[in-house]
Amino acid sequence: MSGGMAMGAPRERLVERALALILEGEMAPGDAAGQARTALNQWRIKSDEHAAAVQEARQRWNALGGMAHDLRAHFDEPEGPLMANAANAAAAAAATASSTHRQQRRKMLFSVAGLLGAGLVAGRGVQWYWQQPVFRSAYRTRTAQMLKVTLADGRSGRNGAIGAIGAIGATGAMGSQLDLAPQSAIEVTLYRQRRFVDMAHGEVRFEVSPDSDRPFEVHTRSATIEVVGTAFTVRDRGGPVTVGVEHGHVRVRVTPPRGLAGAETRVIDLYKSDQLEIVDGQPGRVQQADTAALSAWRDGWLVFENTPLGDALAAVNSYRARPIVSNSARIDAMRLSGRFRTGDSEGLLAALPTILPLTTVVHPDGSVALQVR
Structure with a gap:
């Protein structure tokens, strides 16, 4: 190897350059990926410092291999019509668009390489990555309208389908089923490590797909309901907040109203046929009830x-x-x-x-x- 420099910690700018080539070799379509891998090998043998930078870059990329699926969609080339009828003006315009796309993709490669640099080694980038939502959508029903929402959040869809979450009324999906009664409003946000529903008002029945690695939370005015996998209904029409469990196990965290001196958060576990009413931030006694009747509006x-x-x-x-x-x-x-x-x-x-x-x-x-x- 040339360069005559002693092996040591690689300079960060060289690591980012190596990461950009690795990313292009992993993500670029067709011949571009092979060309990037060849360029990386040629760049690596130029000096010991380059070799050390490639080694460090590969360690970072391997440590964050879970990002590959999420990133790949951003680097795909346009397909089909862009390369048709190359002799005419439309093909020329398409070729220009393709060239612009490649330039944008290369800029993105270097941006991601920078993200995978020192910040990720320090842990900030990793934290950022896991905190980003993979899906977010709001659902609202009108007077006399009901809505069924199916989330592709089941274990079978955690990898290949993680970017395609939120099908409404889908069948055959191994995901959570949400039934909204009339005049209900919720917002669903799914992360890689948790699932979150903010319930503004109304009535919703939840049939949650089990996933111990990604708990499901429902936030209401007075409480947070935590669950791994179960069926339960939450009613909030402006008065008491009612939670009824049809089967499984949910944990209700009741937050006291602001300004209530000496009050602490109450944690209450509910099981099959348990029903709880929360009035003005104060939980009542857990009662045995026909909890399926809470969602009888579905029938x-x-x-x-x-x-x-x-x-x-x-x-x-x-x-x-x-x-x-x-x-x-x-x-x-x-x-x-x-x-x-x-x-x-x-x-x-x-x-x-x-x-x-x-x-x-x-x-x-x-x-x-x-x-x-």
Whole structure:
């Protein structure tokens, strides 16, 4: 070897140059990859310092081999029509576009090489990589609308399909199933090491695909629900936050309201048929219940069991263009039990005066007011 320099720690700029050639040899399509590997070998033998830089670069690349799949998509060449009819003007324009693409790809190679440099060795880049979401999407349902979301977050899709997460209504996917009731809103964010749902309001049933390496979290106003794999429903219509487990095991972390002196986070484990209500940041007693009834709306039913009328009306109104409203906290606190069709709120209105001491007043706009009899 030439150069006459003693072997030692390679200069960072040389490591980045070696990384760029390694990346191109791994990622570039067709002949470009072979040319990059040849160039790397020729560059390596120029000096001991170059050889040391290549060795260090390979160690970094091998340590971060999991990035290869995510990066490869960024370096693919355009296909098909770009090289057709080379004799005409369209082909000339396509060739120019292809050349520009290659230049952009090379710039990206050097940018990634820089990322894989000293910052990653110090650990900052690795931390950045794992903290980046691989999928993010918001889902919202309108009045009387339900939505089924299927996530490709199952173990079988963690490698090859990790960039194709979020199919709606897909079948055959080994992923989590989310059913949204009307007037519900959530945001789903999937990371390489965890799965996260921010639930703004509404009702959602979760059938979570088991993955012990990537826990599933649901964040609500009052609590965080942690799960590895199970089926459960969360209801938040503005009153109590209700969690009911159909099977499996979830852990609920109840965060006390801000400003509540001496209050601490409560951790409560729920199992099959356990149901928990959280009111103003305070968890109630865990009760045994028909937890599947919480998501009976999937089959066209609303089931209430000693439910505060204000909370029940919020669910009923999610199916009505004109709401049913009360004029007092006393009415909201009344308790309702019964089973009602989601599309038959008029039947509920007819039944209410026979169940509770109420009268109904229909307004010209179609809304209905409840008054104490």
